[in-house]
Amino acid sequence: MTDWTDPGFIHGEGTILGQANAAERPRYADPSTFARLPRLDQVSDADVHIVGLPFDTGVSYRPGARFGPGHIRASSKLLRPYNQSMDISPFANQQVADCGDLGINPFSITEAIDTIDTAVTGLGEHGATTLALGGDHTIALPMLRAMHRLYGQRIAVLHFDAHLDTWDTYFGAPYTHGTPFRRASEEGLIDMERSLHIGIRGPLYSKTDLEDDQRLGFSIIRSDDYEVDGTRSIVERMRRRLIGGPVYVSVDIDILDPAAAPGTGTPEAGGLTSRELLHTLRGLAGLNVVGADIVEVAPAYDHAEITGIAAAHVAYELLTILSGNRAH
Helix, strand or coil, X not given: CCCCCCCCEEXXXXXXXXXXXXXXXXXXXXXXXXXXXXXXXXXXXXXXXXXXXXXXXXXXXXXXXXXXXXXXXXXXXXXXXXXXXXXXXXXXXXXXXXXXXXCCCCCCHHHHHHHHHHHHHHHHCCCCEEEEEECCHHHHHHHHHHHHHHHCCCEEEEEECCCCCCCCCECCECCCCCCHHHHHHHCCCECCCCEEEEEECCCCCCCHHHHHHHHCCEEEEEHHHHHHHCHHHHHHHHHHHHCCCCEEEEEEHHHECCCCCCCCCCCCCCCECHHHHHHHXXXXXXXXXXXXXXXXXXXXXXXXXXXXXXXXXXXXXHHHHHHHHHHC
8 A cells, every 4th residue: 555644755875865756656746845855844954955935025027926936846846866967966965855935924025034034044054055946036135144144254146137136226115126136235245256147138227227236246247148159158257257255046037038938027038048047057066056046936927837847947957066066
């Protein structure tokens, strides 16, 4: 008789639990965790915490990213334990656990920010890494506050996005999904010599947006640069900018072209392919990645899990990077 309480987790090194065994339980069955990994309460400790941040009160256009964490999890069921592109099994030498979703106040942005900051700080107090599934991009600010507190220094931000997210305010509001990196720079959280946007494109309010962005500490690699220079050159430029200290990776799914990620709140034509994004993320191998988020997945606008699958693979590559770094 099948034991429905035991999904038959695959064991990695020592007591590490990996994914539920698809040979014993269909992928479309439980568990409903990311990549069918164990819950935090099923392991004694974890090296990497995956936490859902279902919050989208900071959006300025299409809402719905509060449903992103569940959608990414649902789209991750087909992920397998061996990453052939990196020759790494990301769940074999590090304990990855899904912490579920954080309860976040949808009516107060400031309270939501404090809740995320406190929770992520707590998750990282014993050296574990947090991978956050958003949610809108407002969540990057409390994530960076937590990273700064945990590591005691400014953190280089690698920001994949169509948009700068260094605007000042919307309707006088200082905390929105378009302002997190301005606030982070103003608060002294980011390394202004090593931070970088990748994928920027589309119309801006004025040229001063770019001037302000540079003053706040960011260099820019545009979406068009992939066409002109190629992915290999982009990776080389990225590594030169980031090397030398801790790196926080923030991936807004709208870095992808709407053809590859329609399920997002502020789509812009002319974006990256999923192949270009995944290849670029693999270029982080060996760098000191200390945390990450994947944001702005809005399933109401998604079709056939196109956006969710892309986001799930982004998370998989980030987990592979963390695994590879841990192995060395």
